[in-house]
Amino acid sequence: MTNTQIENPKILLETHHHPPTTWKTYFTFSTDHKVIGIQYIVTSFIFFLIGGILAMIIRGELITPEADLVDRTVYNAMFTMHGTIMLFLWTFPVLVGLANYLVPLMIGARDMAFPRLNAVAFWMVPVFGIILMASFFLPGGPAQAGWWSYPPVSLQNPTGNLINGQFLWLIAVAISGVSSIMGGVNFVTTIVKMRAPGMTFFRMPAYVWAVFSAQIIQLFGLPALTAGAVMLLLDLSIGTAFFDPAKGGNAVLFQHFFWFYSHPAVYVIILPVFGIFSEIFPVYSRKPLFGYKVVAVSSLLIAGVSGFVWVHHMFASGTPAWMRIVFMVSTMFVSVPTGIKVFAWVATIWGGKLRLTTPMLFALGGLIMFVFAGITGIMLSSVPIDIHVNNTYFVVGHFHYVLYGTVTMGMFAAFYHWFPKMTGRMYYEGLGKLHFWLSFIGTNLNFLPMHPLGLQGMLRRVSSYDPEYAFWNVIASIGGFLLGMSTLPFILNMIGSWVQGEKAPDNPWRAIGLEWLVASPPPVENFEEIPVVISEPYGYGKSEPLTANLEKQELARDLN
Amino acid sequence: MKIQNILILIGCAIALTAASLWMGEQAYSWFPPQAAAESKLIDELFSFLVTLGTFIFLGVTGTVIYSIIFHRAGKYDTSDGPPIEGNVTLEVVWTTIPILLVLWIATYSYNIYAEMAIQGPMEAMHIHKMASAHAATMEEKGTFSITASNSIPVEKIEVLAKQWAWVFRYPNQNVTSTELHLPANRRVSLALQSADVLHGFYIPAFRLKQDIIPKQTIDFEFTPIRPGKYRLRDSQFSGTYFAAMQADVVVESTADYDQWLKLAATHKPVPANNQAANEYTQKIKGAFTTGYPTVIPAPPPLVNFSS
Ligand code: HEM
Ligand SMILES: [Cu+2]
Ligand SMILES: [Cu+2]
Numbered sequence: 001m002t003n004t005q006i007e008n009p010k011i012l013l014e015t016h017h018h019p020p021t022t023w024k025t026y027f028t029f030s031t032d033h034k035v036i037g038i039q040y041i042v043t044s045f046i047f048f049l050i051g052g053i054l055a056m057i058i059r060g061e062l063i064t065p066e067a068d069l070v071d072r073t074v075y076n077a078m079f080t081m082h083g084t085i086m087l088f089l090w091t092f093p094v095l096v097g098l099a100n101y102l103v104p105l106m107i108g109a110r111d112m113a114f115p116r117l118n119a120v121a122f123w124m125v126p127v128f129g130i131i132l133m134a135s136f137f138l139p140g141g142p143a144q145a146g147w148w149s150y151p152p153v154s155l156q157n158p159t160g161n162l163i164n165g166q167f168l169w170l171i172a173v174a175i176s177g178v179s180s181i182m183g184g185v186n187f188v189t190t191i192v193k194m195r196a197p198g199m200t201f202f203r204m205p206a207y208v209w210a211v212f213s214a215q216i217i218q219l220f221g222l223p224a225l226t227a228g229a230v231m232l233l234l235d236l237s238i239g240t241a242f243f244d245p246a247k248g249g250n251a252v253l254f255q256h257f258f259w260f261y262s263h264p265a266v267y268v269i270i271l272p273v274f275g276i277f278s279e280i281f282p283v284y285s286r287k288p289l290f291g292y293k294v295v296a297v298s299s300l301l302i303a304g305v306s307g308f309v310w311v312h313h314m315f316a317s318g319t320p321a322w323m324r325i326v327f328m329v330s331t332m333f334v335s336v337p338t339g340i341k342v343f344a345w346v347a348t349i350w351g352g353k354l355r356l357t358t359p360m361l362f363a364l365g366g367l368i369m370f371v372f373a374g375i376t377g378i379m380l381s382s383v384p385i386d387i388h389v390n391n392t393y394f395v396v397g398h399f400h401y402v403l404y405g406t407v408t409m410g411m412f413a414a415f416y417h418w419f420p421k422m423t424g425r426m427y428y429e430g431l432g433k434l435h436f437w438l439s440f441i442g443t444n445l446n447f448l449p450m451h452p453l454g455l456q457g458m459l460r461r462v463s464s465y466d467p468e469y470a471f472w473n474v475i476a477s478i479g480g481f482l483l484g485m486s487t488l489p490f491i492l493n494m495i496g497s498w499v500q501g502e503k504a505p506d507n508p509w510r511a512i513g514l515e516w517l518v519a520s521p522p523p524v525e526n527f528e529e530i531p532v533v534i535s536e537p538y539g540y541g542k543s544e545p546l547t548a549n550l551e552k553q554e555l556a557r558d559l560n
Numbered sequence: 561m562k563i564q565n566i567l568i569l570i571g572c573a574i575a576l577t578a579a580s581l582w583m584g585e586q587a588y589s590w591f592p593p594q595a596a597a598e599s600k601l602i603d604e605l606f607s608f609l610v611t612l613g614t615f616i617f618l619g620v621t622g623t624v625i626y627s628i629i630f631h632r633a634g635k636y637d638t639s640d641g642p643p644i645e646g647n648v649t650l651e652v653v654w655t656t657i658p659i660l661l662v663l664w665i666a667t668y669s670y671n672i673y674a675e676m677a678i679q680g681p682m683e684a685m686h687i688h689k690m691a692s693a694h695a696a697t698m699e700e701k702g703t704f705s706i707t708a709s710n711s712i713p714v715e716k717i718e719v720l721a722k723q724w725a726w727v728f729r730y731p732n733q734n735v736t737s738t739e740l741h742l743p744a745n746r747r748v749s750l751a752l753q754s755a756d757v758l759h760g761f762y763i764p765a766f767r768l769k770q771d772i773i774p775k776q777t778i779d780f781e782f783t784p785i786r787p788g789k790y791r792l793r794d795s796q797f798s799g800t801y802f803a804a805m806q807a808d809v810v811v812e813s814t815a816d817y818d819q820w821l822k823l824a825a826t827h828k829p830v831p832a833n834n835q836a837a838n839e840y841t842q843k844i845k846g847a848f849t850t851g852y853p854t855v856i857p858a859p860p861p862l863v864n865f866s867s
Contacts, residue, residue, distance in 0.1 A: 067803065071850055071851075071852065072800050072801060072803070072839075072854075073800055073850065073852035073854055074850055074852065076799075076800060076802075077852070139852075139853075140852050140853055141850060141852040144799075144800070144852075145797070145799075146797050150758060150796075150797070152756065152757040152758070152774060153757045153758070153797065153798060153799050156757070156799065156855050158853040158854050158855050158856075159853050245773075245774040245775040246774070251758060251773060251774060252773060285631075285641060286633070286639070286640040286641045287640070287641040287642065287643065287644065288643050288644070288645045289645075290644065290645065290646060290647075291645075291646045291647075291651050292645065292646070293646075294646070294651055316760065316769050316770060316771050316795070316796075317771045317773070318771065318773050318776060318778060320679075321673070321679055324673070325670055325673070328666060328669060328670075329662075329666045332662045332665060332666055333662060335658055335662060336655065336658045336659055336662065339654065339655075339658040340651075340654065340655055340658075342620060343654045346620060346623050346624060346627075347644075347647075347650070349624060349627045349631070350623065350627055350631070351627075351631060351641060351642060351644075352627070352631055352641035353631070353632075353633035353637060353639060353640065353641045354627060354628060354631050354632045354633060355632075355633050356628070356632070364624065364628065367624065368620075368621050368624065371616070371617055371620050371621060372617060375613035375616060375617055376613075378609065378613070378665065379606070379609050379613070382605065382609065382665060382666075382669040383669055383670075383673050384601065384602050384605055384669055384672045384673050384676060385602060385605060385606055385609065385669075387602070387678075387767065387768060387769050387770075388602055388764075388767040388768070388769065390769060390795070391760065391762075391769075391795045391796065391797075392795075452590055455590045455591055456590070456591065456592055456764060457592060457762070457764025457765075457791075457793065459762070459793055459794075459795055459803075460797075461797045461802060461803075462802065462803035463802075463803045464803045464804070465803065466791070510638070538645075539643070540640045540641065540643060541640035541641055541642060541643035542643045
């Protein structure tokens with residue numbers, strides 16, 4: 001593609017009326033939000049696999065009590081990089097990728113508000129990914145201070161080199177922050193400004209509401225994390241003393257910077273997944289989303305409350321009692337809007353006409369594991385309980401139920417559900433179901449045993465442990481390896497189906513939503529004629545049209 | 561609603577409640593022994609949360625599983641379900657219930673936290689007030705009661721954490737040790753300090769944890785109640801040999817405790833055995849070792865007593 005074509009959508013529309021026809025398109029600087037979406041998704045999936053391999057090494061080390069598989073230094077690098085990769089290079093980018101693909105289609109726009117900014121934001125991901133990976137080749141190896149990088153441990157630099165693992169880590173996180181801020185600006189502008197005529201806020205799909213709320217969090221939270229990372233970088237490299245107690249700095253201050261963003265970040269990750277659930281349950285239950293407006297608004301509420309909970313990660317720091325109590329209560333209140341959503345999904349499913357396709361299975365499995373994670377989450381927010389289980393495997397179990405059980409399962413649900421739209425092909429249902437069962441069983445085997453381990457006092461981040469913890473660790477490791485294997489049928493399915501799957505119709509699930517009104521895969525500019533929306537989403541069982549100009553749209557497409 | 565349905569619902573609610581109460585009882589067995597007065601409080605709170613949580617979990621997943629089994633579309637059934645979009649009463653009810661639950665859990669947690677009063681002298685006034693209020697429940701269980709005489713902490717024991725060793729110092733006797741000895745049934749008070757990075761003071765059997773922050777002294781109070789030997793672990797990741805940063809905690813009768821102090825005071829300080837230092841010096845270069853440089857462990861502490 002040359003530049004003039006990018007500048008002038010008209011030309012592009014006439015000459016390239018078709019979606020990308022070769023895989024080479026995905027390696028170019030494209031400004032098509034759909035290409036960028038898939039670029040994000042594929043890139044982050046590769047990092048998911050790398051993070052997964054590191055997880056296997058962690059679980060391999062922990063299958064016996066002694067530190068006998070890798071050096072202690074290597075173990076520390078493994079969990080640091082595993083956590084960092086899984087968060088900054090898997091969950092964030094993959095969710096942004098999906099949103100990139102879907103949001104313009106769902107709101108009836110031709111592209112994102114700032115297509116080139118969008119492309120730049122994406123290309124920063126492989127750049128900081130490579131910077132982070134490069135640290136494996138440094139003499140001192142990658143960062144070893146955990147994905148929190150709390151000083152003073154993160155400021156200790158036994159190699160004495162300026163360019164060390166922690167240095168690259170901080171640069172990568174800062175670039176990631178800048179990239180996500182760009183994304184946030186773009187999404188918020190797109191959703192506010194680019195909606196099709198008739199697409200009022202209360203006609204937007206719940207997924208768009210969720211993305212909107214999540215991206216607002218990025219805008220207020222990320223500057224804090226990015227600033228914290230830059231300050232730590234200065235401490236590490238040129239000897240400033242923001243956080244170094246030896247020089248009069250304040251180590252706990254970093255924790256405030258870090259968690260002020262990194263707790264809300266949990267909602268940046270989980271809100272879009274709630275959105276995915278809200279799209280999938282109605283289609284496969286063939287009922288409208290129960291309490292749609294409440295579900296939509298509760299996303300914004302969650303985003304709002306999320307700004308006032310960060311200290312719950314610091315209950316065991318030098319935090320005074322009054323602060324512990326205030327943040328305990330605010331944290332618990334997040335469960336109210338969240339509970340509303342869960343009940344709404346259950347009511348949507350209740351009395352429906354359920355179809356247990358692969359996406360529906362993943363969404364149901366994800367919902368069940370999320371309920372579990374929510375309950376342990378409330379326990380963690382209770383200060384006395386947190387004092388006991390903080391930094392133990394109880395926490396590791398809890399957040400993997402969130403990050404694997406809910407977010408990653410939700411992503412798989414989304415991949416299968418929108419796969420026909422993205423590729424124009426159907427996936428293999430049998431392989432999909434195999435993938436579901438392996439991951440559902442694997443997740444529970446892997447992460448459930450972590451709860452008793454934590455209650456008994458096994459700490460996170462330990463490379464060896466007392467023999468009394470051996471039993472549950474063996475089970476967890478078996479679950480971990482099963483989970484690692486569960487991705488194989490998925491990869492096979494996606495590649496195989498994309499290459500030679502059955503051709504997909506425009507709307508294989510008989511779903512309601514603007515994205516299902518266009519061809520599969522959608523043409524470059526999405527809509528021949530911008531749709532005029534005339535009803536609320538999720539009109540299952542109501543047989544009312546979604547747009548006023550559907551026939552004209554279809555006609556235009558047939559003419560091509 | 562038909563009478564029959566109401567009966568079924570009531571039946572379900574009873575079954576759910578029974579299952580939840582049973583789980584709540586089980587919860588006690590998931591913990592290490594209760595070796596501090598605080599651990600009883602925390603276990604009670606946890607059991608309560610497990611009971612509530614089980615009820616909610618079974619309620620929600622039960623409904624979902626029921627739907628999965630009984631509300632499936634037939635193979636050729638392409639019809640839609642009933643287009644029910646919402647129900648104001650239901651939505652108000654399920655917003656109110658979580659709010660009330662949250663207030664209940666928060667109040668309960670707050671009370672437990674206040675009773676624990678672990679954060680040192682700033683809450684000293686609190687201890688007396690809360691202790692008298694709590695004595696009754698403790699006695700009901702026939703175990704231990706905090707009274708005015710034993711709620712006043714014994715001398716302040718200094719705890720020094722460094723990469724990667726624990727050193728305990730009893731200033732009155734000038735005894736240093738790598739094993740923490742504590743008198744049973746007496747309020748003890750610690751002064752936590754770190755020589756280098758963040759560490760965490762954590763004894764699972766006590767259910768107590770507190771970060772230790774460089775350049776700060778943090779006061780920490782609690783009451784061990786069960787004689788025995790327990791593990792102290794570092795709960796805040798502190799670098800390469802973090803996992804090896806453990807120590808023994810011995811809870812014993814006041815008489816034994818005093819005797820131990822006297823005896824230890826007569827010992828000459830010698831370097832203690834230290835796992836991190838050992839591993840560092842004995843590092844073997846095998847096939848899979850990378851030899852990444854590490855912070856050099858502090859030399860083994862000089863103590864009167866080591867385990
Ligand atoms: C096969 C799947 C996985 C396994 C076996 C696994 C295993 C583990 C283990 C054992 C730890 C603890 C490390 C330690 O504290 O010493 C850990 C930490 C972590 N994992 Fe995973 N994990 C998996 C998937 C994921 C996924 C999908 C995500 C995110 C989406 C994730 C995010 C994290 C994070 C953020 C940490 C914290 C790292 C730290 O403590 O610094 N994990 N994982
Ligand atoms: Cu949080
Ligand atoms: Cu330590």
